Amino acid sequence: MEFTPRSLTQRCIDLELATPAQIDRLWGELRTDQVSLDEVKSHLLRKGIITNFQLERMLTGERLGYYYGPYKVLYMIGAGTFARVFRAVHRESGKVVAVKVLRRRHRDQVAQIEQFLREGRMGLELRHPNIVTIYDIVNDPRAPYLVMEFVEGETLREILKIRGNFEAIHALGIMHDICSGLDFAFQKGITHRDLKLSNVLVHSSGRCKLVDFGLAALADTSSPEAIADCPSARAIDYAALERGTAVRKGDHRSDIYFVGCIFYNIVSGRAPLTETRDRLMRLNVTRFVEIPSLYEVKPGLPDTIYAICSKAMEFSPEKRYQNPGQVLADVDSALKKLQREMESPVPSPVGVAAVKSESVEAIEPEDVLEGQGKTVMVVENRAELQDLLREKLKKRGYRVLVYSDPERALAKFSPDESNPANCLILSATNLGNDALDAFNRFVADEHTKLIPAILLVDPKQQHIVRGASTSDRHVLIPMPLKVRELREALVHLTSKSVDATPQQ
Numbered sequence: 001m002e003f004t005p006r007s008l009t010q011r012c013i014d015l016e017l018a019t020p021a022q023i024d025r026l027w028g029e030l031r032t033d034q035v036s037l038d039e040v041k042s043h044l045l046r047k048g049i050i051t052n053f054q055l056e057r058m059l060t061g062e063r064l065g066y067y068y069g070p071y072k073v074l075y076m077i078g079a080g081t082f083a084r085v086f087r088a089v090h091r092e093s094g095k096v097v098a099v100k101v102l103r104r105r106h107r108d109q110v111a112q113i114e115q116f117l118r119e120g121r122m123g124l125e126l127r128h129p130n131i132v133t134i135y136d137i138v139n140d141p142r143a144p145y146l147v148m149e150f151v152e153g154e155t156l157r158e159i160l161k162i163r164g165n166f167e168a169i170h171a172l173g174i175m176h177d178i179c180s181g182l183d184f185a186f187q188k189g190i191t192h193r194d195l196k197l198s199n200v201l202v203h204s205s206g207r208c209k210l211v212d213f214g215l216a217a218l219a220d221t222s223s224p225e226a227i228a229d230c231p232s233a234r235a236i237d238y239a240a241l242e243r244g245t246a247v248r249k250g251d252h253r254s255d256i257y258f259v260g261c262i263f264y265n266i267v268s269g270r271a272p273l274t275e276t277r278d279r280l281m282r283l284n285v286t287r288f289v290e291i292p293s294l295y296e297v298k299p300g301l302p303d304t305i306y307a308i309c310s311k312a313m314e315f316s317p318e319k320r321y322q323n324p325g326q327v328l329a330d331v332d333s334a335l336k337k338l339q340r341e342m343e344s345p346v347p348s349p350v351g352v353a354a355v356k357s358e359s360v361e362a363i364e365p366e367d368v369l370e371g372q373g374k375t376v377m378v379v380e381n382r383a384e385l386q387d388l389l390r391e392k393l394k395k396r397g398y399r400v401l402v403y404s405d406p407e408r409a410l411a412k413f414s415p416d417e418s419n420p421a422n423c424l425i426l427s428a429t430n431l432g433n434d435a436l437d438a439f440n441r442f443v444a445d446e447h448t449k450l451i452p453a454i455l456l457v458d459p460k461q462q463h464i465v466r467g468a469s470t471s472d473r474h475v476l477i478p479m480p481l482k483v484r485e486l487r488e489a490l491v492h493l494t495s496k497s498v499d500a501t502p503q504q
Helices: 005-014 020-030 037-046 052-059 110-124 156-163 168-187 224-228 233-244 253-268 303-312 324-342 383-395 406-411 433-444 462-467 483-494
Strands: 071-079 083-090 096-102 134-138 145-149 153-155 200-203 208-210 375-379 399-403 423-427 453-457 474-478
Touching (some): 052 071, 071 096, 096 110, 110 134, 156 462, 156 474, 168 200, 168 208, 168 303, 233 253, 253 324, 383 399, 406 433, 423 483, 433 462
Parallel strands (some): 375 423, 453 474
Antiparallel strands (some): 083 096, 096 145, 200 208
């Protein structure tokens, strides 16, 4: 549909995305009708009257999907084969929630609708700090939806993509949260049936919360053909494991196995099960028995981690942990033992991932000048962040060079001259693809590939996260920035760096 500036603002009113008063104020600020459609769109977005998600739907002619009951959709935060999840706000109270909506292609299938509503009913029983709360279930014939707690953070999968793997003590903290939630559900006779990295949400405070309980529970596992039609890949994995070990569908020990898979993945950075999109190949039971031992994949971890992971991932259900409480007890015991060995308190929760490398020594005391004799080059075009980084790093002894343009910064690293810095820090939050391109060229060029580099990235910039070429010298750190995490990364990375001769 072709919009004019006036018809677009009228559509905002018609769809109840804006009030007439808001639109009147907008035109009052513009002061003229002689404006382009792009100027009006920009004004609507800049003033927060509508979101990009709402604008894109309007421009394609969509008249539905802006509201579910009293909840106004702001943007989409996740999508799967079964449902989509949106951040939404209650039109009267302003409460922010997540609204999970059954996808259109499933809305005329009674079994799929019942499965979706069943997930909601199960969730209503599960009020626990490590489980995402479901507030309401709405069987709207046009679009069934669930109203859920909105978790400000990222999935464990997204964080692992940035971080690579977790240190032992952080991984045990994640396992504590997962197993606490699972054990609570187990006590109520409820299993998860869809355990995977993307179903563990990590709140910005660091607390992990499980989501999507029971989504795979109604899958038909009566035959390979039926399994191939399961609604999710993990449903197939559960079915294949249970068929291969001759246990009944829904055996609660299946959750234990996939808890072990998550643990294996977060400490090693490697998925234990062979990745494949072929659904029938997922039925091959050898996928579960040919997994390399965690010790081979990631040597040097505490013995208790190998023991917990091995027992959780036993192919024989009888040899596995028999319930989540048993895993939780061993995880907590291992966590306390590791704390005693470190002779320090439990570190702060994992939050939104830090550096993708092994731990570094604590650097907290105020009199430590870990940057003495080292130079850092910062590429950032926002004055306030430039000033913050310059102040915080200079306080720790670093010499700080600041540039706004990635091209100018990279030009300073000439093969014919001494390196100007021990580490390059590029911020992608505003510089976007320019920062990504500069980071990848810096990593690849012969004369700079041995120099450490850090890319500061908003986890929502998934195209940048996926496109970044990382290594043990070249890492991603998420925004919003925690200065301590940046300092720890610099201490570790500059211990590897090529010597820099600061330019005057």
